[in-house]
Amino acid sequence: MPRADAARNRQLVLAAASAELAAHGLDVSMARIAARAGVAKGTVFNHFPTKEDLVAEIFEDRIGGLVALGAELRGADDPADALLRFMVAGIELQATDRSFCEAATSISRADPRVRAASGRLAETAEQLTRRARDAGAIRADVTGHDIVLLFNAAAQAAAPVGAAAPGLWRRYLHLIFDGLAPGSAHELPVPAPTAADFTAAASADPGPTG
Amino acid sequence: MPRADAARNRQLVLAAASAELAAHGLDVSMARIAARAGVAKGTVFNHFPTKEDLVAEIFEDRIGGLVALGAELRGADDPADALLRFMVAGIELQATDRSFCEAATSISRADPRVRAASGRLAETAEQLTRRARDAGAIRADVTGHDIVLLFNAAAQAAAPVGAAAPGLWRRYLHLIFDGLAPGSAHELPVPAPTAADFTAAASADPGPTG
DNA sequence: CCAAAACTTGACCACGCGGTCATGTTGTTC
């Protein structure tokens, strides 16, 4: 059993890291996180042997939250609305968390815990998508993987203007949602990505430093 | 007049930097660029007093290419097709160039040359958008700024799978384009961003390192 | 109350970064 103060410090570090990552992205230094937590740098490394470990734990938690929400929404009355709410949550995560929107393209997809959580997220998205599709609310050629990737689309579209137009991502979410409607659907020129594409990308991606 | 070999070296550095930035993103070291160019590190700093200068020059050039293409397309027969081609070019720039897709959110929007080029790009996008709108090819509530921001949307949506599914961005471009159609347009919940939003974001954005 | 285990601490290390500069080399000019 861990010591009482150690457990408390662990939570302090997690909270500090979460806040710093959200505010400044993946490039925050461990020293800065330690300072915010009110502990020494060594203490941080005591609880998390490496920076990647810390980040992975936070990411796992955040993705887990999304998965939980998705599970709730699976029982909602209106499948289209459920899917929309799911997307809102996913995009909001990226729009309000700098590290999260960076991470979509890079690091920590290599971590097994994060990859497992991402897998669960994809599955949840798939189920919500299927329900919406079966209800005729969205076009037939869109998959759960598409939905997860479209999180990035809306969040990153609004990212360049940042805090100057805080809710701008909603504009692009709804624009994309109109594109998901079955009404004006033209045939898409490229097949949807498969789970294998994601794993291949995660292992092949050399990260920012080639 | 510059010396002959100096001019040649300058081009070598620009070419090397362009390739390295595209391959490895904004985080490439100046040493690496110098090595690729076959010159010493000091030579790079001789021609470009700072890393930001080098990057800005390359960005200015790339954006300039897009603007030139947009000017051509302004005279095309089919306004909707012209807009689509313009978007293809813009997204392709981001999809094939790592630094470019990172830069959308951060650095070097502070550089006056890059900002000027971005301004010209926005203007070009506005004109192409107006033509498509006047022709009834796209919904009325979409602006040129939207179009530029949607470059990010499609490129970043496909980014996580990276090289595992090379043309995937085309899928999301067409999905977004379906959302741009006037047919299934629902009212968007947030107004389009203004030019002021961009300038405010550029000056307020603290960059990756808070 | 005490000793052993758990934990914290901050100085410390090696490294790679952007950037500088004295020195040597090369292209240019008359």
Add this chain to the structure above:
DNA sequence: GAACAACATGACCGCGTGGTCAAGTTTTGG
């Protein structure tokens, strides 16, 4: 070809990073 300016070079600097560790401090079980 000489002499000067323009340029190339790579050792070097300060800095911040992720990560380590011996020594000191606390909590805990008996």
